[in-house]
Amino acid sequence: MGDRRALRASLTEQFGPSYEAIEATVESLMADTRPPRALTDLLDFIAPLPAGGLAIDAGSNRGKWAVQIRERHDCRIVAIDLVHGAMVLAAADGLPAVTADIEALPVRSGVADLVWCRDMLECVPDPEAAVSELARVLKGGGQLVLYVAFTTPALEPREADRLITALDMPDWWAHGRRPVQDAIARSGLEVRRVEPISPEHQERALLDGGGLARDFAILARLQRERDRCEAAMGTAWYERWRAWLVWAPYLILGKLETVAWDLRRR
Ligand SMILES: C[S@@+](CC[C@H](N)C(=O)[O-])C[C@H]1O[C@@H](n2cnc3c(N)ncnc32)[C@H](O)[C@@H]1O
Numbered sequence: 001m002g003d004r005r006a007l008r009a010s011l012t013e014q015f016g017p018s019y020e021a022i023e024a025t026v027e028s029l030m031a032d033t034r035p036p037r038a039l040t041d042l043l044d045f046i047a048p049l050p051a052g053g054l055a056i057d058a059g060s061n062r063g064k065w066a067v068q069i070r071e072r073h074d075c076r077i078v079a080i081d082l083v084h085g086a087m088v089l090a091a092a093d094g095l096p097a098v099t100a101d102i103e104a105l106p107v108r109s110g111v112a113d114l115v116w117c118r119d120m121l122e123c124v125p126d127p128e129a130a131v132s133e134l135a136r137v138l139k140g141g142g143q144l145v146l147y148v149a150f151t152t153p154a155l156e157p158r159e160a161d162r163l164i165t166a167l168d169m170p171d172w173w174a175h176g177r178r179p180v181q182d183a184i185a186r187s188g189l190e191v192r193r194v195e196p197i198s199p200e201h202q203e204r205a206l207l208d209g210g211g212l213a214r215d216f217a218i219l220a221r222l223q224r225e226r227d228r229c230e231a232a233m234g235t236a237w238y239e240r241w242r243a244w245l246v247w248a249p250y251l252i253l254g255k256l257e258t259v260a261w262d263l264r265r266r
Pocket residue numbers: 058059060061062065080081082083086100101102103117118119120123124
């Protein structure tokens with residue numbers, strides 16, 4: 001009987017007049033709390049560069065960030081990626097582009113003013129070797145802007161297994177921020193600033209009405225019509241595509257997180 005009374009009280013609370021009041025509060029909180037930063041705001045992490053300075057986009061893919069850095073700063077920027085096809089596309093956009101592994105950069109020590117490394121460290125098998133190699137090429141006072149996606153304890157083990165398998169992520173990636181924090185500590189780089197970024201970019205994209213809503217619809221379709229989609233795409237691509245599409249909801253739910261660092265070589 002007591003439970004019934006508690007249930008009635010709970011239902012009255014949820015569906016009675018207080019609902020409207022809280023709905024109005026939520027709307028006013030949307031107006032009063034800090035709006036999310038846009039994707040390109042990450043470029044504000046970059047410190048002023050000397051005129052003609054050398055920048056490297058490590059793991060650049062086709063170099064869309066390198067192009068933006070070059071537009072904002074009076075610098076030379078080189079795109080570096082392991083995938084040759086991406087380097088061909090970067091070169092077509094007028095970027096010096098080199099096919100190489102960031103764990104063995106074909107760059108002399110102490111020459112770069114900036115290394116930009118966005119959303120790629122999570123692919124490397126050994127983050128300590130990679131961060132130490134990125135630090136090696138920096139001049140004294142040079143900057144490494146590092147932006148990495150991590151798993152969090154809110155990601156359930158089965159969700160983690162499926163994501164890691166689908167995307168061939170390295171084993172360390174199941175262990176949250178710690179392996180990268182340790183790699184930074186061992187690199188000797190000075191941490192000037194470290195900030196969680198997620199889920200601001202996804203929130204911004206939803207508010208701006210970009211393609212994220214369609215991505216969610218495709219995710220729903222992949223889930224709902226799994227057999228048909230998996231047969232057409234093949235299992236590996238079905239799993240990969242689904243993993244890319246759950247990335248944003250996982251960031252929004254805090255199952256994944258992204259963190260940006262401003263690091264300087266002493
Ligand atoms: C998720 S994409 C990110 C691309 C780009 N940095 C961005 O923010 O849009 C990851 C990129 O890292 C590259 N990559 C992965 N491991 C690498 C390695 N060891 N050395 C160089 N590039 C690598 C991949 O080929 C891919 O282009």
